[in-house]
Amino acid sequence: MNDDQAILVKLQAEGRLRTIPLIRHDGPWILAGGNRLLNLSSNDYLGLAARADWTRSFLDSEEARGCRFSSSSSRLLTGNCEACEAFEADLASDLGHEAALLFNSGYHANTGILPALAGKHDLILADKLVHASLIDGLRLTEAPYKRFRHNDYDQLERLLETEAKDHGRVFVVVESVYSMDGDTAELPRLVGLKRRFPNVLLYVDEAHAIGVRGRRGLGLAEEQGCLPDVDFLVGTLGKALASMGAYVACSKMAREVLVNKSRPLIFSTALPPLLVAWSHFVWRRLGAMEAERRRLAHLAQTLAETLRGWGGETSRSHIVPWIVGGNEATVRLADALRRKGFYCLPVRPPTVPLGTARLRFSLTAHLPDEDFGRLRRTLEELQGNWRSTSVEFQSPSRGMSNLE
């Protein structure tokens, strides 16, 4: 057996083999393997990516006309464009910051910001459950880093009390809505810690909250009243914004450091101007999407109720987990749902902690009521089957304790 084969065989044996599914989109449904399934694994939270009328009116608009499909170069060479500058100006002013900077994706932003800013005399304290892109960013950074237990701000405070004075700057890194548990950060508490320790800077990734939370859709920082208090406010454009790319809102000087030192920004072709103009087009309409946000919140609460005691109780957002535990059982459950017409992907370690494999429901505002009702009835039925057949059934919350 050669090395590649050995890798694949091992993954298969561990129930961790990944594949890229071929699917087609049709509004809230997807077409896969000849079946039409309700998409419960979408990041198109407001249903905007499915809105052909929006795409059409954008393409017909003045701002789209004349925009190139390629920037042909990095921003620092010949790839800058008016669309980028105009969008960044609006991002900065809407988010209450001096400046904003676009990145090609959330992955680029999260691997490009901390390594550019944090030096070896600094310290990074990151929540245990931050996204893989942030973890890769930590690994690229010269600064030492520690992870605190998920949402355990008492532990964070103790760490700051013992460590903050020994370091130049301390970056506290969290997400606002967590992608696997669907729970949320308590940003005002973190802002309070920042005020207590003058060398602390707050970095918040709003990937799942931008567009979805806050009265104007500006994220959890808007909802919790601390937009200007987050030093590095990151958001991605590929989820609710129905586009591609990411931004950070920050100080003018921090932006200048990033322009000089952030390698994913410097050494990669910039986003296509046409796509930046589209992101800006959607951004300007976010404020008017209150009905979508309300509907999404309503669907989420209803589903969390259905999954209460099975993982649903951890959710505070439109991401609702059914925490199953074992890899195989999770895959079986996903298959059962698929046979009933629901597309919901299983999430397994190492994406989530060992023993907490789960179905992750990621809801969108355009799910039809009728299908959503059928989903809830199906889940209740599966819970009944699960209880009666699983000898090893244990409280699914068991695996939820943190790793440390």
Ligand SMILES: *Cc1c(COP(=O)(O)O)cnc(C)c1O
């Ligand atoms: C999706 C996601 C990212 C990555 O964003 P992309 O634009 O898809 O690269 C970063 N952080 C979090 C929390 C995410 O969920």
